[in-house]
Amino acid sequence: MTIQPSDSILIVDFGSQVTQLIARRVREAGVYSEIAPYTMAEAAFARMKPKGIILSGSPASVPDAGSPRAPQALFEAGIPILGICYGQQVMTEQLGGEVRPGHETGEGGEFGRAFLTVTQPCALFDGLWEVGERHQVWMSHGDKVTQFAPGFEIVATSDGAPFAVIADEARRFYGIQFHPEVVHTPDGAKLIANFTRHVCGLAGDWTMAEFRATKIAEIREQVGDGKVICGLSGGVDSAVAAVLIHEAIGEQLTCVFVDHGLMRQGEAEQVVSLFKGSYNIPLVHRDVEELFLSGLAEVTDPEAKRKFIGKTFIDVFEEEAKAIGGADFLAQGTLYPDVIESVSFTGGPSVTIKSHHNVGGLPARMNMKLVEPLRELFKDEVRELGRELGLPEAFVGRHPFPGPGLAIRIPGEVTKERCDILRKADAIYLEEIRNAGLYDAIWQAFAVLLPVKTVGVMGDARTYDSVCGLRAVTSTDGMTADVYPFDATFLTNVATRIVNEVRGINRVVYDYTSKPPGTIEWE
Ligand SMILES: Nc1ncnc2c1ncn2[C@@H]1O[C@H](COP(=O)(O)OP(=O)(O)OP(=O)(O)O)[C@@H](O)[C@H]1O
Ligand SMILES: O=c1[nH]c(=O)c2[nH+]cn([C@@H]3O[C@H](COP(=O)(O)O)[C@@H](O)[C@H]3O)c2[nH]1
Numbered sequence: 001m002t003i004q005p006s007d008s009i010l011i012v013d014f015g016s017q018v019t020q021l022i023a024r025r026v027r028e029a030g031v032y033s034e035i036a037p038y039t040m041a042e043a044a045f046a047r048m049k050p051k052g053i054i055l056s057g058s059p060a061s062v063p064d065a066g067s068p069r070a071p072q073a074l075f076e077a078g079i080p081i082l083g084i085c086y087g088q089q090v091m092t093e094q095l096g097g098e099v100r101p102g103h104e105t106g107e108g109g110e111f112g113r114a115f116l117t118v119t120q121p122c123a124l125f126d127g128l129w130e131v132g133e134r135h136q137v138w139m140s141h142g143d144k145v146t147q148f149a150p151g152f153e154i155v156a157t158s159d160g161a162p163f164a165v166i167a168d169e170a171r172r173f174y175g176i177q178f179h180p181e182v183v184h185t186p187d188g189a190k191l192i193a194n195f196t197r198h199v200c201g202l203a204g205d206w207t208m209a210e211f212r213a214t215k216i217a218e219i220r221e222q223v224g225d226g227k228v229i230c231g232l233s234g235g236v237d238s239a240v241a242a243v244l245i246h247e248a249i250g251e252q253l254t255c256v257f258v259d260h261g262l263m264r265q266g267e268a269e270q271v272v273s274l275f276k277g278s279y280n281i282p283l284v285h286r287d288v289e290e291l292f293l294s295g296l297a298e299v300t301d302p303e304a305k306r307k308f309i310g311k312t313f314i315d316v317f318e319e320e321a322k323a324i325g326g327a328d329f330l331a332q333g334t335l336y337p338d339v340i341e342s343v344s345f346t347g348g349p350s351v352t353i354k355s356h357h358n359v360g361g362l363p364a365r366m367n368m369k370l371v372e373p374l375r376e377l378f379k380d381e382v383r384e385l386g387r388e389l390g391l392p393e394a395f396v397g398r399h400p401f402p403g404p405g406l407a408i409r410i411p412g413e414v415t416k417e418r419c420d421i422l423r424k425a426d427a428i429y430l431e432e433i434r435n436a437g438l439y440d441a442i443w444q445a446f447a448v449l450l451p452v453k454t455v456g457v458m459g460d461a462r463t464y465d466s467v468c469g470l471r472a473v474t475s476t477d478g479m480t481a482d483v484y485p486f487d488a489t490f491l492t493n494v495a496t497r498i499v500n501e502v503r504g505i506n507r508v509v510y511d512y513t514s515k516p517p518g519t520i521e522w523e
């Protein structure tokens with residue numbers, strides 16, 4: 001049995017891309033929550049005895065035959081329920097109301113920013129929204145509720161959704177058509193906090209310290225007296241995972257740093273000395289540059305690179321497991337964004353954007369079982385947990401660096417020579433960022449080496465060399481990102497230094513694409 005606080009919220013997942021954001025908002029309100037796919041919600045309910053339930057959105061459509069339903073027992077448990085988007089629609093249908101598909105009403109849907117007007121007081125709006133006020137929310141639906149279920153009334157309405165918020169205060173059931181969990185609903189986090197605190201009566205005193213205690217208990221239960229190999233990259237996620245697991249199982253843990261020749265300048269030495277200097281956890285440093293670079297020769301497709309790297313990481317971990325007399329578990333610092341971009345959380349219909357090496361890039365055949373204590377968290381929450389665990393700021397504040405390293409920053413063929421060129425340019429860029437005092441204001445910054453040659457003139461001679469792209473973004477969780485707006489003098493200075501100091505690059509460009517529509521990495 002896993003331990004968990006008795007004061008909890010059960011989130012029933014119908015396959016929305018943003019279900020994890022609901023969990024995150026609940027955590028931000030100081031309340032413990034767990035997500036269960038709708039197929040397993042009844043069992044989770046019996047185990048957790050939650051004080052409230054949230055029903056997520058979904059790509060499915062309630063009027064479609066075979067679309068998911070919540071276990072009917074949840075509506076008879078006498079505890080508050082908040083249905084979001086599909087959650088509102090499915091609750092309405094299951095309690096006797098009506099939902100019609102967009103194509104039937106002929107009105108189309110609402111996608112993006114919308115405004116609603118508050119028409120009645122509601123416990124969700126306490127201390128936040130008054131009757132008659134208009135508020136911005138974020139919508140994403142084609143279907144709509146056309147007749148609410150007995151006991152409900154409308155408490156807020158929008159042009160496209162007359163039933164934007166419906167409430168049955170007697171049963172404490174609430175249905176909202178918009179998405180309070182996304183940042184584009186400015187008051188969304190407060191609405192969710194009103195649900196957990198005012199409606200469900202939870203104190204909001206759950207903390208990262210409790211998350212730490214819960215995960216330690218779970219790791220002990222999962223691992224028993226088995227041995228664990230932990231992939232340690234020097235990044236914040238694996239450093240936090242390693243320290244947490246070490247706290248749980250001590251000497252049963254061995255960390256392995258895979259030096260694949262795709263690291264940044266000086267990084268391998270730094271990671272090893274910083275980790276060994278801070279922790280008394282066994283760390284194996286494997287130099288496998290040749291293995292990775294020879295395998296990557298002539299591989300140019302981004303997904304093929306990622307799959308090869310994912311598989312080769314596992315080969316190395318398995319060799320190390322043998323070297324310590326066998327290990328049953330592989331620990332990784334996998335976070336939620338790695339999971340959602342690679343595969344669907346519930347095995348449902350969300351799409352693969354790119355195969356993160358540690359999730360979608362894993363080989364089908366794996367001898368070790370995964371231990372991934374950070375799998376539900378977002379990066380900024382991992383940093384908070386790192387601080388809770390007392391990790392040095394040098395780990396906690398580091399920019400993320402992808403496991404496949406420079407291989408996905410060199411579109412086209414990856415060679416040692418091209419890695420060396422990129423390492424030099426990247427080091428100059430980061431040095432200038434640090435000197436300008438901008439490192440902490442930027443979420444991630446790096447150089448890419450393009451498979452494009454252009455003509456230049458240097459010292460009156462013609463050059464014909466590669467183009468270097470510079471990228472810098474701000475973000476809170478890596479799911480969305482904005483371009484960092486450097487001033488032109490800064491960029492000009494970096495470009496001049498790179499062209500002057502790095503042989504093989506004669507032109508520098510800056511990437512002005514946000515995410516979406518771009519992604520942070522180029523591959
Ligand atoms: N060079 C490496 N050696 C060993 N394990 C690695 C290496 N690179 C990545 N991993 C494993 O893959 C996981 C995912 O990599 P990812 O880059 O997302 O996380 P991270 O490196 O720990 O943190 P950050 O996101 O800050 O870079 C890591 O947590 C780690 O377990
Ligand atoms: O460990 C990792 N393995 C991967 O395969 C991988 N791909 C992208 N990233 C990192 O994830 C964040 C989001 O990146 P994208 O916008 O490029 O998907 C950014 O921080 C990326 O650096 C990875 N990290």
Ligand SMILES: NC(=O)CC[C@H](N)C(=O)O
Nearest residue numbers: 057058085086141142143
């Ligand atoms: N975001 C959602 O939950 C959408 C629900 C449903 N698919 C609709 O279009 O209305």
Ligand SMILES: [Mg+2]
Nearest residue numbers: 235401402403
């Ligand atoms: Mg990393």
